[in-house]
Amino acid sequence: MDFELNETQALVRRTAREFAEQRIMPLAAELDEHSRFPSEILAGLAELGMMGVNLPTDLGGAEAGVVSYSAAMQEVARGCASTAVTMAVTNMVGEVINAFGSDAQRERQIPKLTSGEYAAGAFSLSEPEAGSDPAGMQTQATKIDGGWSLSGQKQWVTSGSEAGVMVVWARTDSADDRQGHRGISCFLVEQGADGLEVGKKEDKLGLRASETVPLTFNDVEVEDDALLGELGSGFRIAMMALDGGRIGIASQALGIASAALEEAIAYSKERRQFKRPIADFQAIQWMIADSQTELEAARLLTYRAAAMKEAGAKSFSKEAASAKVFASEAAWRICDRALQIHGGYGYVRDFAVERHLRDVRVTRIYEGTSEIQRTVIARSVLRG
Numbered sequence: 001m002d003f004e005l006n007e008t009q010a011l012v013r014r015t016a017r018e019f020a021e022q023r024i025m026p027l028a029a030e031l032d033e034h035s036r037f038p039s040e041i042l043a044g045l046a047e048l049g050m051m052g053v054n055l056p057t058d059l060g061g062a063e064a065g066v067v068s069y070s071a072a073m074q075e076v077a078r079g080c081a082s083t084a085v086t087m088a089v090t091n092m093v094g095e096v097i098n099a100f101g102s103d104a105q106r107e108r109q110i111p112k113l114t115s116g117e118y119a120a121g122a123f124s125l126s127e128p129e130a131g132s133d134p135a136g137m138q139t140q141a142t143k144i145d146g147g148w149s150l151s152g153q154k155q156w157v158t159s160g161s162e163a164g165v166m167v168v169w170a171r172t173d174s175a176d177d178r179q180g181h182r183g184i185s186c187f188l189v190e191q192g193a194d195g196l197e198v199g200k201k202e203d204k205l206g207l208r209a210s211e212t213v214p215l216t217f218n219d220v221e222v223e224d225d226a227l228l229g230e231l232g233s234g235f236r237i238a239m240m241a242l243d244g245g246r247i248g249i250a251s252q253a254l255g256i257a258s259a260a261l262e263e264a265i266a267y268s269k270e271r272r273q274f275k276r277p278i279a280d281f282q283a284i285q286w287m288i289a290d291s292q293t294e295l296e297a298a299r300l301l302t303y304r305a306a307a308m309k310e311a312g313a314k315s316f317s318k319e320a321a322s323a324k325v326f327a328s329e330a331a332w333r334i335c336d337r338a339l340q341i342h343g344g345y346g347y348v349r350d351f352a353v354e355r356h357l358r359d360v361r362v363t364r365i366y367e368g369t370s371e372i373q374r375t376v377i378a379r380s381v382l383r384g
């Protein structure tokens with residue numbers, strides 16, 4: 001058992017860390033304050049191969065594997081959580097197209113994602129009435145001559161108006177013969193498609209520089225070759241994509257928590273009360289000790305899931321869910337303790353811990369809530 005990153009993984013991590021420190025961190029507070037989409041940062045990340053860390057080099061990816069991807073995600077999230085989620089979804093979209101797409105789909109879309117020609121990719125599964133239960137989706141794809149016509153409402157689409165390509169899930173069964181999750185298929189829809197309407201940007205608690213929008217599909221017509229994977233296999237594609245995506249979100253949570261803990265440690269050494277640094281107080285030391293321990297435990301779970309995916313494990317659903325639920329909940333506690341260590345100063349925008357606490361909260365919600373992760377884990381354990 002080897003707990004060290006190999007040479008490639010360490011290089012990817014170092015590259016992401018340097019970029020985050022030089023180009024992302026200095027802008028993170030401003031991006032948050034003005035809810036500004038980080039276009040120039042994303043372009044810089046694409047130049048470094050970060051929009052396709054686990055994608056083949058012949059499609060413009062870095063082909064550096066899943067552990068490298070996790071390490072890079074942690075470093076980018078340490079700099080700016082909004083940038084990190086945009087990068088995470090773009091990597092996920094590239095991987096879905098690579099895994100399930102035809103050669104033509106891969107060659108048409110992936111180089112644009114990895115090169116930064118597309119600012120981002122988007123993943124459109126959730127609907128207003130179907131979040132934890134995506135099989136309850138209503139968006140309908142109807143067969144027409146030479147293609148499909150998509151109608152319905154999607155919700156919570158990260159980078160929905162910025163993305164060059166979106167993976168969109170829709171029902172392909174008929175209203176009078178519903179097939180449950182077997183009646184769902186997956187389509188590639190390019191930005192600017194006729195009939196695609198982008199709704200009002202969500203006014204979020206955190207991740208304010210990432211874009212989250214609802215989308216309305218008003219008879220959006222796509223050609224036959226927009227179908228991704230086999231007809232009726234969309235639910236399986238979504239579940240497989242989310243297994244990998246959860247490693248990304250666990251890594252994002254870890255990155256935010258690392259930043260918060262570092263700031264708490266620095267502050268505890270500077271801030272003096274009762275004529276000594278607050279770091280001298282055992283109450284503060286124990287908070288730091290708990291945070292450090294939880295951060296390391298979460299990182300090990302996350303790298304284990306990443307290593308399993310990288311090794312081609314048949315299933316790593318339980319491990320990805322364990323990493324995601326533990327990392328996101330530990331990260332919340334770590335950010336909360338970091339704010340507590342800052343006292344009143346942690347509650348105002350002058351200190352970054354305030355932003356970290358807002359940003360980290362959603363990691364317990366998206367790509368499956370904590371309750372859904374526990375359901376996935378329990379189902380696997382009980383099945384034996």
Ligand SMILES: Cc1cc2nc3c(=O)[nH]c(=O)nc-3n(C[C@H](O)[C@H](O)[C@H](O)COP(=O)(O)OP(=O)(O)OC[C@H]3O[C@@H](n4cnc5c(N)ncnc54)[C@H](O)[C@@H]3O)c2cc1C
Nearest residue numbers: 123124125126131132156157158212365366367368369371
């Ligand atoms: C900022 C942001 C970005 C997002 N980006 C995307 C994106 O890019 N693409 C996309 O498709 N979606 C995206 N989402 C959607 C996200 O994945 C959903 O919000 C999430 O899956 C939960 O769905 P919901 O909000 O409808 O909550 P619901 O499913 O309505 O859940 C409400 C509550 O009920 C609980 N619950 C539901 N079912 C069960 C159950 N069986 N057992 C126990 N508890 C249960 C949930 O855990 C939760 O606490 C995003 C969400 C946010 C907030």
